[in-house]
Amino acid sequence: MTAVLEISNVKKSFGGIKAVDGVSFDVQEGEILGLIGPNGCGKSTLFNCILGQLTPTDGEVKVDGKVVTGLRPSELNRLGVSRTFQLLQVFPKLSVRENLILAGQEHQGNMMSRLFGPSDAGLSAAADQMIGFFKLDHLATEAAGGLSYGQQKLLDAAMAFMGGPRLVLLDEPAGGVNLTMLGDLKERLAAINREKRATFVVIEHNMEFVMSLCTRVMVMAEGKLLAMGTPAEVRANPAVIEAYLGH
Numbered sequence: 001m002t003a004v005l006e007i008s009n010v011k012k013s014f015g016g017i018k019a020v021d022g023v024s025f026d027v028q029e030g031e032i033l034g035l036i037g038p039n040g041c042g043k044s045t046l047f048n049c050i051l052g053q054l055t056p057t058d059g060e061v062k063v064d065g066k067v068v069t070g071l072r073p074s075e076l077n078r079l080g081v082s083r084t085f086q087l088l089q090v091f092p093k094l095s096v097r098e099n100l101i102l103a104g105q106e107h108q109g110n111m112m113s114r115l116f117g118p119s120d121a122g123l124s125a126a127a128d129q130m131i132g133f134f135k136l137d138h139l140a141t142e143a144a145g146g147l148s149y150g151q152q153k154l155l156d157a158a159m160a161f162m163g164g165p166r167l168v169l170l171d172e173p174a175g176g177v178n179l180t181m182l183g184d185l186k187e188r189l190a191a192i193n194r195e196k197r198a199t200f201v202v203i204e205h206n207m208e209f210v211m212s213l214c215t216r217v218m219v220m221a222e223g224k225l226l227a228m229g230t231p232a233e234v235r236a237n238p239a240v241i242e243a244y245l246g247h
């Protein structure tokens with residue numbers, strides 16, 4: 001198996017707070033790795049260290065065997081690494097299709113579209129493919145701001161897949177999404193993982209969503225890796241139950 005992502009002893013401190021305290025793990029090609037843990041245990045900080053939003057205090061991040069520690073998010077994008085954020089990143093006044101084209105341009109490293117609005121940039125076909133894949137056809141020309149929250153989360157996830165990334169880090173994709181839309185979101189993520197061989201790491205507080213979507217689950221507590229295993233192994237781990245699931 002090929003490791004798409006290799007994290008070695010990554011640390012990040014903010015003053016006296018050890019937000020991430022020596023975390024190491026690999027993510028294999030085609031895996032969906034869930035990242036869970038109580039509020040404040042360091043999940044988002046770890047994501048930000050992987051994605052270049054933060055520079056780790058120590059440690060190394062490799063993508064496809066290449067050291068990427070400290071690279072900027074735009075450079076990581078060009079290496080096929082993409083992400084979603086906890087808060088929606090859609091532009092409410094732009095249509096669904098325009099949001100996707102804009103995301104595609106950003107993945108190509110063209111930030112000017114933020115200032116001047118998206119042109120086609122040869123990305124219409126890719127946007128339409130993503131619209132079809134995420135079943136947003138009936139909403140393609142609607143302003144994103146007029147969509148329901150769940151539909152906006154679907155669009156937000158679809159935006160991360162513009163540009164055909166190898167590795168996608170999803171930060172709470174199910175957060176605030178109602179039950180009906182949750183099923184759609186999970187089914188679409190599973191399908192895109194299967195059909196495009198995309199590798200994911202998913203931060204999520206919704207246990208049912210994580211346990212049913214992910215092939216492996218990693219648990220953090222107080223900046224450290226507490227457990228790693230299949231959903232069934234993690235569910236049965238006494239340390240996990242004590243630190244997290246039991247509460």
Ligand SMILES: Nc1ncnc2c1ncn2[C@@H]1O[C@H](COP(=O)(O)OP(=O)(O)OP(=O)(O)O)[C@@H](O)[C@H]1O
Binds near residue numbers: 014037042044
């Ligand atoms: N920019 C920052 N400056 C100072 N402290 C920070 C900063 N970012 C995070 N922290 C602290 O680092 C710790 C880890 O925070 P982080 O947001 O990574 O946790 P999390 O597991 O993602 O939490 P949640 O599930 O609530 O999103 C917390 O104690 C937090 O207060």
